[in-house]
Amino acid sequence: MPADLDPDAALMRRVQRGDRAAFEELVARWQQPVLNFVFRTLPDATEAEDLAQGVFVQVWKSAARYEPSAKFSTWLFTIARNLCLNEFRRRTRHPADSLDAPAHAGTDEPRGHSVEDRQITVAPDALLRGELEAKVAEAVAALPENQRTALLLWQRDDMAYEEIGTVLGCSLSAVKSLIHRARETLKGRLKPYLRTGEWQTGPAKDEK
Amino acid sequence: MNENQFEELLALRWKRRLNEAEQMQVDAWLASHPAERARWEAEVSTSRACHELPTTPAPSNFMARVWQQIDQEERRPAPVAARWPGWLRWPSLAQQFAVLALICTLTAMLLHQRRARTPAQLARSVEQVAPLARVPDLALLKDFEAISRLSQPGADLELLAAFEQTR
Numbered sequence: 001m002p003a004d005l006d007p008d009a010a011l012m013r014r015v016q017r018g019d020r021a022a023f024e025e026l027v028a029r030w031q032q033p034v035l036n037f038v039f040r041t042l043p044d045a046t047e048a049e050d051l052a053q054g055v056f057v058q059v060w061k062s063a064a065r066y067e068p069s070a071k072f073s074t075w076l077f078t079i080a081r082n083l084c085l086n087e088f089r090r091r092t093r094h095p096a097d098s099l100d101a102p103a104h105a106g107t108d109e110p111r112g113h114s115v116e117d118r119q120i121t122v123a124p125d126a127l128l129r130g131e132l133e134a135k136v137a138e139a140v141a142a143l144p145e146n147q148r149t150a151l152l153l154w155q156r157d158d159m160a161y162e163e164i165g166t167v168l169g170c171s172l173s174a175v176k177s178l179i180h181r182a183r184e185t186l187k188g189r190l191k192p193y194l195r196t197g198e199w200q201t202g203p204a205k206d207e208k
Numbered sequence: 209m210n211e212n213q214f215e216e217l218l219a220l221r222w223k224r225r226l227n228e229a230e231q232m233q234v235d236a237w238l239a240s241h242p243a244e245r246a247r248w249e250a251e252v253s254t255s256r257a258c259h260e261l262p263t264t265p266a267p268s269n270f271m272a273r274v275w276q277q278i279d280q281e282e283r284r285p286a287p288v289a290a291r292w293p294g295w296l297r298w299p300s301l302a303q304q305f306a307v308l309a310l311i312c313t314l315t316a317m318l319l320h321q322r323r324a325r326t327p328a329q330l331a332r333s334v335e336q337v338a339p340l341a342r343v344p345d346l347a348l349l350k351d352f353e354a355i356s357r358l359s360q361p362g363a364d365l366e367l368l369a370a371f372e373q374t375r
Contacts (some may be wrong), residue, residue, distance in 0.1 A: 032263075035265075057274060
């Protein structure tokens with residue numbers, strides 16, 4: 001979709017002028033896709049929520065740097081990917097960080113959240129139904145970062161090869177290669193678990 | 209349909225369900241290439257499994273927490289370094305090392321230039337010094353006694369006598 005027809009680009013232009021309602025509309029529209037992407041990268045619900053929130057904080061802070069000629073989703077997932085990479089680097093440098101440490105230096109605010117969640121949360125373990133789903137999640141998480149990012153973005157309806165290339169900073173042919181390698185790796189790892197029709201517990205979610 | 213188009217449809221199957229025309233193309237291809245059927249079914253199964261992975265739902269207070277974090281960061285004072293213009297800030301370690309390397313290089317170059325004199329420069333130096341440091345007669349230099357007395361101050365009568373003898 002050309003950027004000038006992108007409704008999100010129009011909302012971002014309003015956000016650049018400080019329009020909080022426009023920002024809330026963007027967050028409402030993109031919070032779940034961003035959270036899904038981050039959750040596949042950091043398979044921990046709490047950390048994924050924290051990082052997904054960080055993505056939108058960065059969107060607000062960096063609004064002035066958004067170029068309306070670029071598609072908003074491309075810019076958004078570039079931020080999400082970069083924050084995930086920063087988190088990996090941080091974990092490499094500080095592998096023993098406590099989960100009870102304050103979220104922000106200089107404050108006494110606990111890592112827990114002061115704003116109450118009225119919705120009942122489902123424990124992460126309950127989300128992975130069955131050994132097969134766990135194996136799939138494990139296989140996806142085990143992919144090299146660039147292959148996983150390329151495949152997760154490719155699975156989205158609204159991202160073409162060129163846009164994925166912009167997020168990853170590589171060429172169209174490199175994107176195709178990454179997606180191909182990711183698919184082949186997943187098929188290889190899941191081969192012992194794949195049977196025709198075995199995954200169907202009902203109508204497939206991707207049925208359209 | 210050719211193999212490249214089949215590969216494109218394989219990749220597309222990961223993104224969405226194929227439309228009727230695309231599915232007919234795949235069916236026709238698989239009918240003439242039965243060995244590809246197992247590969248097609250593996251792709252479909254794997255892509256469906258990935259699509260059906262459960263996700264964590266966004267909490268109801270997601271937006272509130274985003275605003276909370278934004279407000280906290282906006283209330284935080286700017287770092288000291290950020291208050292100063294870029295050119296006044298203490299240079300990074302890499303910049304310091306680069307300056308040190310430059311100073312060492314320039315110093316080495318200057319020292320080398322001082323030591324490296326052309327033959328012409330050397331000859332001119334010798335010419336300037338020569339009148340001030342006369343070398344005694346070669347015949348005199350053969351005599352150890354005479355040489356050992358060369359550095360003694362004042363007239364040395366014994367030396368003068370030695371000169372007389374060597375003539």
